Amino acid sequence: MAVLQTVVRRGAYYDSVTLLKVQLALRDMDGIEEAGVVMATPHNQQILADNGLLTPEARDAGPDDLVVVVRAVDEARAAEALGRLDELLARRVESSGVSTYRPKTLRSALRTQPGTNLALISVPGRYAAGLARECLDAGLSVFLFSDNVPLDQEIDLKRQAAEKGLLVMGPDCGTALVGGVGLGFANVVRRGPVGVVAASGTGLQEVSVLLHRYGTGVSHGLGTGGRDLSDAVGGASFRAALAALAADPGTEIIVLISKPPSPQVAAAVLADARAAGKPVVVHFLGEQRRGRQDNLHFAATLRETAAVAAALAGSRQAPERIQAGDVPQFRFAPGQRxxxxxxxxxxxxxxxxxxxxxxxxxxxxxxxxxxxxxxxxxxxxxxxxxxxxxxxxxxxxxxxxxxxxxxxxxxxxxxxxxxxxxxxxxxxxxxxxxxxxxxxxxxxxxxxxxxxxxxxxxxxxxxxxxxxxxxxxxxxxxxxxxxxxxxxxxxxxxxxxxxxxxxxxxxAGRPVRLEEAAGAGEAGEAALPAGSGSGQAQAPQAFVQAMNGKIVAVNAGVGTFAEALAAQGVPVVDMDWRPPAAGDDRLRSLLDRLR
Amino acid sequence: MSSRIDEANREALERVLKSRPVLKTIAIARDVIPGMDENTLLHAGPPITWDRMSGPVRGAVIGALLLEGRASTPEEAAELAASGKIRFDSCHHHQAVGPMAGLISPSMPVYVVENETYGNRAYATLNEGYGKVLRYGAYDEEVLNRLRWMANTMAPVLKAAIEAVGGIDLKAMMAQAIHMGDEGHNRNKAGSALFLRALAGAIARNAPDAETAAQVLEFMAGNELTFLNPVMAACKATMDAAHGIEGSTMVTAMARNGTDFGIRVSGLGDRWFTAPSKVPDGLYFPGFGPEHANPDVGDSTITETAGIGGFAMAAAPAIVQFIGGTPEMALEATHEMYEITLGENEAFGIPHLNFRGTPTGIDIRKVVETGIVPRINTGIAHKEPGIGQIGAGLVQPPMECFIQAVEAMAEALG
The missing domain is CATH 3.40.50.261 (Succinyl-CoA synthetase domains)
Incomplete structure (x- = not known):
C-alpha cells in the first residue's frame, strides 16, 4: 500500500529549476513512486492533484510555500527520501574559505561586491519588476529573464532605464552576449565586428553561431524580449540597444532581428538604423523582404542574415551553399506523407x-x-x-x-x-x-x-x-x-x-517548391517608411560603459545562470532571493507606504 | 514620507553610534532607579502580571521578597505576590535591564552606567554567576546568602574600585572583548577578564582586608558572565538615547518575560509589540532537554538590539561549542543581520570580516520585508523555578512583533 508524505515550508522560495532537479532526484530514490516539489500556486496544486499528490497539507499551502509530497512504498522510504530534502535543496556554493554567505537582499549583495553593473533576474514575474526597479535605482542594467511581468511595469522600467542610461533586456529575454559574456541561454562564439539586437532568443543564438561558423564574430548581442517592439512599449529597449551599438567603436555592422513590428515601431527602428552610420542587416522573421536600401540590408532568413553580415564584415570564409537536392534515398511506405x-x-x-x-x-x-x-x-x-x-x-x-x-x-x-x-x-x-x-x-x-x-x-x-x-x-x-x-x-x-x-x-510524394521564385521578396521603395519624426533613440551611456568594460553581475533566481557566469570568469553574486514579506500582499503594500 | 523615515532612522542610528556608555559607580536600586520604591519589583521583558508569570520569574519574585524581608516563607511570598500589594513593572520602564528573570528589588546594588554623549543613565544588577541563582528562579538560603554577600561585601568594594579608577569606558572595553572572541551576550570570557584586570588593583586597595579582596577577586574571576551585566546596561544606555525619534523604524528594545517576547520601536513611543515567547533551540546540559525548557526569558537581548550578541557572532566563532552549530554558521549569522540593520558600528570591528563594524540598528521594515528575524544567542532556563540554566542556544523572535510594529507605524504616519 503506497503512502503519501508531505513537507510544507512556509515562505521558502526556490527557483523552478532547483525544484525540478530535486523532484527528479526524489523520484529516482529507492521506494519512491512519485514526487512533487513545487511552490504551492493554484496551478501547481492542480498538477499535484493530477498526479494524485494533493494531500490536505499541500492543498492548504499558499503560493509562497514550498510543498514536497512523495508517494512511497512505505512510510520508512518516504521519511528517508524527505530526510534528504535539505541536502538536495542546498545549492552548491564554492567555498572561498572565508564565507559562503549568499546575500538575501540586493543592498547586501552590492555591499559585498562593489562595481556590480548588471543584474540577471529570473524570479517569479510578479516580483520581477520590483527587483528590477531596485537594480535600476542602484545603477545596474538588467537582464530580465522572468516572464509574466505586467505590461505597465515593463513600460515604467524602460522609462526609468532610459533616464539613467541603463538597458533593460527583457522581460522574457532568454539570451544576450554582452562584451563576450553569455547571459541566460547563450553560445560561446568568437568576438568580432557584428553587433546584434534581437527581440527573439533563438534568433540571436542561431545568428551568432552562424557568424562564428562563417569566420567572423559578435561584438555584442543584445536581447530585448518579444514584447519590446509592441506599440505599447514602442521598441524602447530595441532602439536603445541599437543606439548603443551605433555608438560602439567595436561594432562595424549591426544586425536587427525581430518578428515584424507594427508600422509605427518599424518606422522608428528603421529610421534609427538609417542614421546609425554603419551597415545594418535587418531581418523581420517570416517576412521575405530582401535587398538593399542605403545602409540597410534586408535578409529573409536567419542564415541569410548571418551570411549578409559576414560578407559585410569581409569574412573570407564563404557561407555554405544552401542545397536542397542532395539527400539520401528513403523507402517510405504508402501513407507516409x-x-x-x-x-x-x-x-x-x-x-x-x-x-x-x-x-x-x-x-x-x-x-x-x-x-x-x-x-x-x-x-x-x-x-x-x-x-x-x-x-x-x-x-x-x-x-x-x-x-x-x-x-x-x-x-x-x-x-x-x-x-x-x-x-x-x-x-x-x-x-x-x-x-x-x-x-x-x-x-x-x-x-x-x-x-x-x-x-x-x-x-x-x-x-x-x-x-x-x-x-x-x-x-x-x-x-x-x-x-x-x-x-x-x-x-x-x-x-x-x-x-x-x-x-x-x-x-514521399509531396509537392515541394525547393527553389524560390526569382525576385521574390525584393524590398521595394514603398516598403520602407519615410524619414522618422519620432527623434532618434539615445545610447544608454552607463550600459555602454559596462558592456565595454568588465561585467560584474548579481543573479536572482535560476542558479544555473550564475554558475554559467562564474564558468565564464565573470564575478557574480548569486543572491539567495526570497519573495518580499514572504509574498504577503497586504504587508508589501504597508511596507511600500513606509519607504 | 520616504525621506522622513530615512531621516529619522539616520538620526536614531547616529545616536547609537555616537553613544559613549561609561560605568560610573554602583548604587542601591531604591536610591537611583527612577520610580523604584519599597513595593516595586522590576522584571525582565514587557510588563506581566503574577498570574501569567512563568516558573523562573515567579521563583525570582519569591526570592526577591524573601531577600527584602517581605515574607518569611516561599508560600507567604507567593501569597504577597498574588495579593496585588506588590507592583510589578518592566526594568525597561525604569532605565534598567536584567538578565533572565531580571529581578531588581529595592535593596539590590546596581551598576550605574552613564551615556556621556547624551547624559542618560542605565542600571543593571551584579551578576551572580552560574548554577542555582535568583535570575533562574532559585531562592534557597544559598542563593539568598550569596545575594546578601554581594550587596554587603562585594558591592561596596567594587563601587570604591570603579570610582577609584575613574569609571570604565565600557564601549572601548566591549570593542576589545569583541577582538578577543566575545560577542557580548553568551560569551563574555574576554570581557570579564578585561573588567577584572582593570579593577584588580583598585579592589585590592579598597577592600577592608586581604581576605575580602581575595574573595571579591575570586568571585569575579570564577564568573565568566561578570561583564554581561555592565554590557547590558551599556547597551540600554545606548538604545535609550535613540528612543523616541518620531518616524524612526529602528528597534530600541527586544525583551522577554518568559511568557511574551516584546519589542519597542524608536518612533512608536512606549508601546510594546508582543507575541508568545518561544523555546530556544540549542545544546542542553546532560540530563536536560527541550521538554524542561522555559520559553525564552530576559532583557539580555538588549545586546542584539545594540548590534552585538548574536549580531556579532562572526567575531566569536568559539561560541558554537556552547550553543551548537559550526563556525561558518556564526559567520552566516552576522552576514544575515546586515540585511536587516540600518548601519554598522565601526567601534565594534569584526576581525574576520576585515574589521567591518557589527550590524547595528534593526529596522522593522527590513525584518518584515526580508523575513529575517534578529539572531539571538541565549541561555536556556529550566521551566521550574530554582533549577537554573540547563543549556544555551538560539532563539527566534516571533515575526508577529515586527509585523505589528510595521502596522502601527503605517497607521501612525497615516
Missing part, C-alpha cells in the same frame, strides 16, 4: 513555419503566421505539424526542453509510431544554460524512432538542426557525431535543415 517538427527554440519553429508556408503549405503549429492553423499541440499531431515545445503549455511544471530533452525524446518516438509521419525535424540548441549533453538523450531516441518505423515496415527521416559551436560547453561536433551515428541527418543551419527536410518530403 507528413513532416513533424519538434522544437525547443521558439524563433526557429516560427522560421520553419514561414519557410514551409511558402514552399509546402502552412503547417499546423502553436507558432502560426496564419492563425487559422493554430493548434495547442497537447493532443496528437496531424498532417504537417511544427511544435514549439518551449511554449508555456508544455513547460508548466517542467523544465524548458533546452534544459531537459526527455519529454521531447518521448514525443519523438511517439511521432515515429504514427504511420503518416515521414520526416521529423528537431533543433538542438547548445550553449550555456542548455542541457549538458542533449545528444545523450536525443540520439538513442532517434535510433529507437527509426528502428520502430522499420519494424513496422516503414522508413523514417530525422533531420537535426544544430545551434552550437565547438567552443560551447557541449562541443557541437561531438553532439552532431552522436546524432549522425544514430541515423539523423545533421545540418549546421536551421534553414538548411528545413530545406533538407523538404527535399526528403519530396521523396
Amino acid at each position: 507528413y513532416l513533424r517538427g519538434l522544437y525547443s527554440g521558439g524563433t526557429l519553429c516560427y522560421e520553419a513555419v514561414a519557410l514551409l508556408a511558402s514552399r509546402l503549405g502552412h503547417p499546423w503549429t502553436n507558432t502560426p503566421l496564419d492563425a487559422a492553423y493554430k493548434m495547442d499541440g497537447l493532443g496528437p499531431s496531424r498532417e504537417d505539424t511544427l511544435l514549439d515545445l518551449g511554449d508555456d503549455a508544455f513547460t508548466v511544471g517542467r523544465l524548458h526542453p533546452m534544459m531537459d530533452p526527455e519529454p521531447r525524446a518521448r514525443r519523438l518516438v511517439q511521432e515515429a509510431s504514427d504511420p503518416e509521419t515521414a520526416v521529423i525535424l528537431l533543433d538542438v540548441v547548445l550553449g550555456y544554460g542548455a542541457h549538458a549533453d542533449p545528444a545523450s538523450v536525443l540520439a538513442p531516441a532517434v535510433a529507437e524512432a527509426r528502428s520502430l518505423a522499420r519494424r513496422e515496415g516503414r522508413d523514417l527521416a530525422v533531420v537535426v538542426s544544430i545551434c552550437g559551436t565547438d567552443e560551447d560547453p557541449q562541443p557541437a561536433a561531438a553532439q552532431a557525431e552522436a546524432l549522425a551515428r544514430a541515423g539523423a541527418l545533421v545540418q549546421w543551419s536551421h534553414e538548411q535543415a528545413v530545406l533538407t527536410a523538404l527535399a526528403v518530403l519530396e521523396q
Whole structure:
C-alpha cells in the first residue's frame, strides 16, 4: 500500500529549476513512486492533484510555500527520501574559505561586491519588476529573464532605464552576449565586428553561431524580449540597444532581428538604423523582404542574415551553399506523407513555419503566421505539424526542453509510431544554460524512432538542426557525431535543415517548391517608411560603459545562470532571493507606504 | 514620507553610534532607579502580571521578597505576590535591564552606567554567576546568602574600585572583548577578564582586608558572565538615547518575560509589540532537554538590539561549542543581520570580516520585508523555578512583533 508524505515550508522560495532537479532526484530514490516539489500556486496544486499528490497539507499551502509530497512504498522510504530534502535543496556554493554567505537582499549583495553593473533576474514575474526597479535605482542594467511581468511595469522600467542610461533586456529575454559574456541561454562564439539586437532568443543564438561558423564574430548581442517592439512599449529597449551599438567603436555592422513590428515601431527602428552610420542587416522573421536600401540590408532568413553580415564584415570564409537536392534515398511506405517538427527554440519553429508556408503549405503549429492553423499541440499531431515545445503549455511544471530533452525524446518516438509521419525535424540548441549533453538523450531516441518505423515496415527521416559551436560547453561536433551515428541527418543551419527536410518530403510524394521564385521578396521603395519624426533613440551611456568594460553581475533566481557566469570568469553574486514579506500582499503594500 | 523615515532612522542610528556608555559607580536600586520604591519589583521583558508569570520569574519574585524581608516563607511570598500589594513593572520602564528573570528589588546594588554623549543613565544588577541563582528562579538560603554577600561585601568594594579608577569606558572595553572572541551576550570570557584586570588593583586597595579582596577577586574571576551585566546596561544606555525619534523604524528594545517576547520601536513611543515567547533551540546540559525548557526569558537581548550578541557572532566563532552549530554558521549569522540593520558600528570591528563594524540598528521594515528575524544567542532556563540554566542556544523572535510594529507605524504616519 503506497503512502503519501508531505513537507510544507512556509515562505521558502526556490527557483523552478532547483525544484525540478530535486523532484527528479526524489523520484529516482529507492521506494519512491512519485514526487512533487513545487511552490504551492493554484496551478501547481492542480498538477499535484493530477498526479494524485494533493494531500490536505499541500492543498492548504499558499503560493509562497514550498510543498514536497512523495508517494512511497512505505512510510520508512518516504521519511528517508524527505530526510534528504535539505541536502538536495542546498545549492552548491564554492567555498572561498572565508564565507559562503549568499546575500538575501540586493543592498547586501552590492555591499559585498562593489562595481556590480548588471543584474540577471529570473524570479517569479510578479516580483520581477520590483527587483528590477531596485537594480535600476542602484545603477545596474538588467537582464530580465522572468516572464509574466505586467505590461505597465515593463513600460515604467524602460522609462526609468532610459533616464539613467541603463538597458533593460527583457522581460522574457532568454539570451544576450554582452562584451563576450553569455547571459541566460547563450553560445560561446568568437568576438568580432557584428553587433546584434534581437527581440527573439533563438534568433540571436542561431545568428551568432552562424557568424562564428562563417569566420567572423559578435561584438555584442543584445536581447530585448518579444514584447519590446509592441506599440505599447514602442521598441524602447530595441532602439536603445541599437543606439548603443551605433555608438560602439567595436561594432562595424549591426544586425536587427525581430518578428515584424507594427508600422509605427518599424518606422522608428528603421529610421534609427538609417542614421546609425554603419551597415545594418535587418531581418523581420517570416517576412521575405530582401535587398538593399542605403545602409540597410534586408535578409529573409536567419542564415541569410548571418551570411549578409559576414560578407559585410569581409569574412573570407564563404557561407555554405544552401542545397536542397542532395539527400539520401528513403523507402517510405504508402501513407507516409507528413513532416513533424519538434522544437525547443521558439524563433526557429516560427522560421520553419514561414519557410514551409511558402514552399509546402502552412503547417499546423502553436507558432502560426496564419492563425487559422493554430493548434495547442497537447493532443496528437496531424498532417504537417511544427511544435514549439518551449511554449508555456508544455513547460508548466517542467523544465524548458533546452534544459531537459526527455519529454521531447518521448514525443519523438511517439511521432515515429504514427504511420503518416515521414520526416521529423528537431533543433538542438547548445550553449550555456542548455542541457549538458542533449545528444545523450536525443540520439538513442532517434535510433529507437527509426528502428520502430522499420519494424513496422516503414522508413523514417530525422533531420537535426544544430545551434552550437565547438567552443560551447557541449562541443557541437561531438553532439552532431552522436546524432549522425544514430541515423539523423545533421545540418549546421536551421534553414538548411528545413530545406533538407523538404527535399526528403519530396521523396514521399509531396509537392515541394525547393527553389524560390526569382525576385521574390525584393524590398521595394514603398516598403520602407519615410524619414522618422519620432527623434532618434539615445545610447544608454552607463550600459555602454559596462558592456565595454568588465561585467560584474548579481543573479536572482535560476542558479544555473550564475554558475554559467562564474564558468565564464565573470564575478557574480548569486543572491539567495526570497519573495518580499514572504509574498504577503497586504504587508508589501504597508511596507511600500513606509519607504 | 520616504525621506522622513530615512531621516529619522539616520538620526536614531547616529545616536547609537555616537553613544559613549561609561560605568560610573554602583548604587542601591531604591536610591537611583527612577520610580523604584519599597513595593516595586522590576522584571525582565514587557510588563506581566503574577498570574501569567512563568516558573523562573515567579521563583525570582519569591526570592526577591524573601531577600527584602517581605515574607518569611516561599508560600507567604507567593501569597504577597498574588495579593496585588506588590507592583510589578518592566526594568525597561525604569532605565534598567536584567538578565533572565531580571529581578531588581529595592535593596539590590546596581551598576550605574552613564551615556556621556547624551547624559542618560542605565542600571543593571551584579551578576551572580552560574548554577542555582535568583535570575533562574532559585531562592534557597544559598542563593539568598550569596545575594546578601554581594550587596554587603562585594558591592561596596567594587563601587570604591570603579570610582577609584575613574569609571570604565565600557564601549572601548566591549570593542576589545569583541577582538578577543566575545560577542557580548553568551560569551563574555574576554570581557570579564578585561573588567577584572582593570579593577584588580583598585579592589585590592579598597577592600577592608586581604581576605575580602581575595574573595571579591575570586568571585569575579570564577564568573565568566561578570561583564554581561555592565554590557547590558551599556547597551540600554545606548538604545535609550535613540528612543523616541518620531518616524524612526529602528528597534530600541527586544525583551522577554518568559511568557511574551516584546519589542519597542524608536518612533512608536512606549508601546510594546508582543507575541508568545518561544523555546530556544540549542545544546542542553546532560540530563536536560527541550521538554524542561522555559520559553525564552530576559532583557539580555538588549545586546542584539545594540548590534552585538548574536549580531556579532562572526567575531566569536568559539561560541558554537556552547550553543551548537559550526563556525561558518556564526559567520552566516552576522552576514544575515546586515540585511536587516540600518548601519554598522565601526567601534565594534569584526576581525574576520576585515574589521567591518557589527550590524547595528534593526529596522522593522527590513525584518518584515526580508523575513529575517534578529539572531539571538541565549541561555536556556529550566521551566521550574530554582533549577537554573540547563543549556544555551538560539532563539527566534516571533515575526508577529515586527509585523505589528510595521502596522502601527503605517497607521501612525497615516
